[in-house]
Amino acid sequence: MATIATGGPFAAIWNGRLMQASADFVRQSSGARLLGVTLTAYAVLWLLYFSVSHATVDIHFDVSEASVWARTFSLGYKHPPMMAWIFRAWLAVFPRTDWAAYLLAVANLAATLAITWMILRDHLDKERALVGMTALILVPFYTFLASRFNANTVMMPFWAATVLFYLRARRNVRWTDAVLAGVFAGLTFLGKYWGVYLIAGIAVASFAGDDLKRFWRSGAPFLMAAAALVVLAPHIHWLLTEHNHPAESYMTTSVMVSASFGSALKTSAFYLGGVISYVVMPLTFFAVLKPDRAAWRDTIWPADPGRRQALLLLVVPLILPALVNLAWPHRLTPVWAFPNWALLPVVLFGSPRLSVPAVAAARACITALVVSLLAVVASPLVAHAHLNSRRIAHNAHYRQIAAEIAHLANSPAVLIGGSEGVVQGLFYYLPAAWPMDSPPNDRDVKLSIAARAMVCIEGDASCRAAADSLAGSSGGVSDVTFAKTFLGYRSPPQTYRIAVAPIRHRF
Incomplete structure (x- = not known):
């Protein structure tokens, strides 16, 4: 590739022995x-x-x-x-x-x-x-x-x-x-x-x-x-x-x-520009x-x-x-x-008209x-930036929320619903859990489900009302706050409402 301007330590490396040794390695290697x-x-x-x-x-x-x-x-x-x-x-x-x-x-x-x-x-x-x-x-x-x-x-x-x-x-x-x-x-x-x-x-x-x-x-x-x-x-x-x-x-x-x-034309133009x-x-x-x-x-x-x-x-x-x-x-x-x-x-x-030595x-x-x-x-530095990113704030707490749900339900086998920005990320950490809107079809798996759970973010009033309703008199509801730390820095706390109700009637 073209020679970078001569002078300075970087140019010396770019054009000197290291580069020559690298070029020799390329020539001699299969x-x-x-x-x-x-x-x-x-x-x-x-x-x-x-x-x-x-x-x-x-x-x-x-x-x-x-x-x-x-x-x-x-x-x-x-x-x-x-x-x-x-x-x-x-x-x-x-x-x-x-x-x-x-x-x-x-x-x-x-x-x-x-x-x-x-x-x-x-x-x-x-x-x-x-x-x-x-x-x-x-x-x-x-x-x-x-x-x-x-x-x-x-x-x-x-x-x-x-x-x-x-x-x-x-x-x-x-x-x-x-x-x-x-x-x-x-x-x-x-x-x-x-x-x-x-x-x-x-x-x-x-x-x-x-x-x-x-x-x-x-x-x-x-x-x-x-x-x-x-x-x-x-x-x-x-x-x-x-x-x-x-x-x-x-x-x-x-x-x-x-x-x-x-x-649609603007979308197509944006797509082509982005591709380039x-x-x-x-x-x-x-x-x-x-x-x-x-x-x-x-x-x-x-x-x-x-x-x-x-x-x-x-x-x-x-x-x-x-x-x-x-x-x-x-x-x-x-x-x-x-x-x-x-x-x-x-x-x-x-x-073949392009020279590539x-x-x-x-x-x-x-x-x-x-x-x-x-x-x-x-x-x-990227990890630190994630600590304060509102765009991915809830991504930081999937594992903690999953552990809390399993603890409250006394079982990892639960049906989970709630705020969309949170629920989708929980199942990797709760392999026995299932989405509430698509429960398992297998009868034995259904029978293993111990409870229903809802997870709601702050500000999701309809989800919180549904969570309180789910808990009723037989379940439990609690507000939990999580934060992450990294190299001495701490993320802003995030509070979630988690409601868990045991399943008394089988599917």
Whole structure:
């Protein structure tokens, strides 16, 4: 990458022996070794950042909600089932602790980057692939925004695997690659319905290119479609036969909105602007390499057929949501573009007209390492900031509230209702508890439920009235105050009303 201004200690390091040694390491190491070192450093540093920066708050309620779904196997929940299935398998091995949840998030990201490396090495030499990998590590979707495993992040490895095998099938028309592309496309859709845009991107790409006739005559597109349908068939059956399923309710109440065309246009523009802003570091890496006009032209519309396919698979799934929003307005946000980026390095750094020497790869790696180390150093400050954040105030007390409920009920097996901002986060810490509005279906589990409980925040008058009513003459109600401390600092106290009533009549 371009030389930073000479002079000063940083410039000496940037251009001196350390940089030369790093460039030599890149030249002399195999791709597998570079991948191993990069992913190990990435996983360790960002697991440390997630754990320390969230030391003053409890697990996000998205994770807690998934832990409820994971208790019972289903073909669908509020979202498609992949997140719950993975969470169920993870909790069968790891304890229900905060660090285990952050480890799942990091493992998911590392798997995504490992698959992405395979994509990059199919199209780029190791220096370009390394620049691309480290550029992605500096995208917030792979770091600061990815601390929780949810419906957005669960798609990431499956999306990357889909484009990997689609591009291989397009190049060599092997039936195994075609089947794997279809399987992973289906699994992406089972992560979140956003996966439909990946399928649309594949559809567009499959009708483009000079080898169009060869590709379709091979039967690869039909194998992809058949494999995807096999994977999706059980979930589609669930969608068609399950009445009043939560996915339908979630889409109508939380996703779709009523908006004018002008408002929808602003939302789409905000989405596209946000998408670009999130990848400013890879774009900066590209600019620092000083591409000439020929490199710019070859990047915007590549001469190589494989890179043109990669461009279509990147751009179509990113732009299509903005166009769909104009016809069917919905709660569109750039954060939903979490899984879309595996092909960005191929598009930015794939042109043979762009010079990417080993020293550029070394500088890219050191940049990513410095940013990651600075994040770890700053993580206690982030944790301290969480102590006084009103936006996430209740996230700090899920574990304490859960323990208090179990104590008051003399059992962790309870039905819980109350203020929405609190209730969703309790179930990760109370694995035997269930939401009051969706009790368990299993008869033995129902019989194990010992009490009903309500948790209300200050100012939620209707919840507090319902809590007092629940307690009645046979239960109990109490106001409890919690605070968190960190490195000698104490958060503002939060008071909750907790009412518990024993269940005397079985379900």
